[in-house]
Amino acid sequence: MSKLILMDDYAQGAWTAPVYDRIGLNYSQIRRPDPRFEAAIWGALGSAKSVLNVGAGCGSYEPADREVTAIEPSPVMIAQRPENAAPAIQASAEDLPLRDKSVDATLCVFTMHHWDNVEQGLDEVLRVTRDRIVILTVDTDVMARMWLCHEYLPEIAVHDRRTFPSMEYLEARLPHLHIGTVPVPADCTDGFCIAFWSRPEAILDSRVRGASSIWHLLPVAMVEEALTRLRRDLDSGDWDRRFGQLRGQAALDVGLRLVVSELA
């Protein structure tokens, strides 16, 4: 059972379906890999020839020039993988069907906050990886300062602080760690929740929200109230008076972090 419990799951008792079977339907359209993140991730993989992608989803950020093994629990996400992507094994981080030290590098992109048990998942990742672990994740302390979290829905940060492993935890848990800031470009193609820091109108689009789990996790009335305020502030010009300078900015640090652990 995933630790992400959707509000309507409570009503329907659908505790066992992988969450992304419910919310991942339009994922590959809205969450297109961003070339700048791709370059950073591929650079961090270094000379690794074999790469394990855990929580691989639709195949974003998988390097085409290396041997990739993809692990993904949701059949809905697996079905959206391109034809030329590595075939995915339906499994979870907590129980990887791989031999000890069998891959050069392991990649975890926007996934650890979905794992049932991060501690167990990292034990597994450490067991199967020879040289390097590369994680793209969010520092929720930085994220909490972004206007969406700070002014409209502080519950995003409250929720995410419970599910995302903190930078301090990762530092204590993984050897030889380097944490790098990844500025999010204004025209970021990977539409994760806080990628829209200069495009507030996009957040009013339900298709955009549909591809980020947080919008499915918070109570509907709470989300509606925040969206009504955002719509009103955009109509009145208040949002632009307060945050409009962001519209001209090329990139912003909203908390995205590239975390690299060297094992060898």
Ligand SMILES: C[S@@+](CC[C@H](N)C(=O)[O-])C[C@H]1O[C@@H](n2cnc3c(N)ncnc32)[C@H](O)[C@@H]1O
């Ligand atoms: C936000 S998506 C990221 C997918 C992909 N890495 C990307 O960057 O587009 C999170 C993924 O983690 C997967 N996931 C959820 N629980 C998991 C677990 N316990 N182990 C591995 N992956 C999991 C979800 O099914 C989903 O595909």
